Each structure stands twice: as structure tokens, then as C-alpha cells.
Amino acid sequence: MSGKIVLHYFNGRGRMEPVRWLLGAAGVEFEEVFLTTRAQYEKMLEAGDLMFKQVPLVEIDGMKLVQTKAILNYIAGKYNLLGKDLKERAMIDMYSEGLRDVMDMITALPFLPPEKKAAQLKSLEDSATGRYLPIYEKALTGSQFLVGDKLSCADVHLMEASLMLEENLCTILSSFPNVKAFQGRMKNVPTIKKFLQPGSKRKPPPDDVYVKTVMTVLRPQL
Structure with missing residues (x-):
């Protein structure tokens, strides 16, 4: 996946949705890997991919970025969305x-x-x-x-x-x-208009399936 931006998160909004919005506004294509099981999450932890044991995780420019604010600042800086000075x-x-x-x-x-x-x-x-x-x-x-x-x-x-x-x-x-x-x-x-169209990677409002998935993945079984 070298050279591609890959987002690791749930198939829903949460803390990744502002990242999707920013990439969409910048007109940048990206791929997504959806977390659906606790085993996936534990594998990421074991691999050391999650610095603070949290998602979202974004692979970009050879880095594995965590912490939403850091991710957003990097993307905004990379695509000239942080002002002139x-x-x-x-x-x-x-x-x-x-x-x-x-x-x-x-x-x-x-x-x-x-x-x-x-x-x-x-x-x-x-x-x-x-x-x-x-x-x-x-x-x-x-x-x-x-x-x-x-x-x-x-x-x-x-x-x-x-x-x-x-x-x-x-x-x-x-x-x-x-x-x-x-x-x-x-x-x-134009880029935002495209992101708002059906079939884009913008996620719908969260439903019960999304909530259940998040709870299952992030909370270990007792």
C-alpha cells in the first residue's frame, strides 16, 4: 500500500469522520480498513501500531499516525489548509x-x-x-x-x-x-460537493450496528 493513504477505523463516523472530510475537501483519494472484531484491534496493539492504544490510525507518507488532532494537523498542513502564516x-x-x-x-x-x-x-x-x-x-x-x-x-x-x-x-x-x-x-x-454525493466515503449517522461494533472491539470480553 506504499504511497496510498489508509484509514483504520470502524465503518462509521466517530473520530475518523473529520479526517475523511478533510481528505475529501482536499480532493485526496484514500482507502479504508474497517475494524469489526476484537482480534483485529489486538493484532494492531501487538504490532505496536497504536502508540496510545487508541484508534483512529492513518497510514500516510510512510508513517502511522494516531491522535485525531495530530492527524488533522498533518493533513491540513500537507494540503495547504492551515492559512498563510x-x-x-x-x-x-x-x-x-x-x-x-x-x-x-x-x-x-x-x-x-x-x-x-x-x-x-x-x-x-x-x-x-x-x-x-x-x-x-x-x-x-x-x-x-x-x-x-x-x-x-x-x-x-x-x-x-x-x-x-x-x-x-x-x-x-x-x-x-x-x-x-x-x-x-x-x-x-467542487471537492465538497463530490464528498456530499451518495457513494462517497462520507459515513451516515451512527446506528445500532455501529455502536455494537465499537463496544465489541474496544471492550474486551469479560
Whole structure:
């Protein structure tokens, strides 16, 4: 598989989905190896492929990268999605980290028992509308992108997060017209438009099969 980018993760979103989005936005092809059994995971551990005994794992440029932020930063740097200088990169990092907070809340939802999901959704809505979305709404006032004059990884993360928010809270962007307009513009970026089409490597919302697989692989049988 020399020269090819290979993603090792479950056949679902989780912490790998932002990586898929970033590669998709960069127009980069990649392959995927899906974890389905505990034995696969243990084999990776025994081989020393998982530095901190965690997935995702991405094979790229002869390296085996772990830790989502490190993976995203490498891909963003490699494909010129980190701004034109250090100051822009600092802003991009701040916006990206805020979005990671939002997406972590969403990613946790399918793993919660039913009696806790309603509270988590309410917390997500309150945090998104009161703490996070106003920041992006303001940043996009009179601006096409969050930082500078070209697409960055922060824009890609905002696109992903905004769609995920709408999946769970369908009217959440009604008070954020700049974010909604941004979403419309991003849908017309050729690489992103392609990534949003059926048959792409974008994953659907998590279902019970995904949750069961993750729990089976990551939790050893007692």
C-alpha cells in the first residue's frame, strides 16, 4: 500500500469522520480498513501500531499516525489548509478546537442510554447556540471564510459540524444566517460537493450496528 493513504477505523463516523472530510475537501483519494472484531484491534496493539492504544490510525507518507488532532494537523498542513502564516494558523486552530468540542458532544450521543440522550441534546443545543455558533456567525460577517481569503481546515470542520447539528436539531441554524449561507457556499465547492454525493466515503449517522461494533472491539470480553 506504499504511497496510498489508509484509514483504520470502524465503518462509521466517530473520530475518523473529520479526517475523511478533510481528505475529501482536499480532493485526496484514500482507502479504508474497517475494524469489526476484537482480534483485529489486538493484532494492531501487538504490532505496536497504536502508540496510545487508541484508534483512529492513518497510514500516510510512510508513517502511522494516531491522535485525531495530530492527524488533522498533518493533513491540513500537507494540503495547504492551515492559512498563510502563523497568525492565521492560530486563528484556524482556535476555531477548529471549538468545533471539536461541539462534535465530541454529538459523537457521544449514540453511546448514551435513552434516558440520558434528551439531556445531552438539550446541553448540545444550549452550548451550540449560546457559546459556539455566535462565534462563527460573527466571524463570517462580511467574510467568505472563517480565516483569511481561502479555504482552511476550520471551514471544513464548520461545514461538518453544522450539518451534524442540523441532523440532531433541525432548526438550530435558523438564528445564524451567516453560518447557513456559509453552508450553502461550501456545498458548491467542487471537492465538497463530490464528498456530499451518495457513494462517497462520507459515513451516515451512527446506528445500532455501529455502536455494537465499537463496544465489541474496544471492550474486551469479560
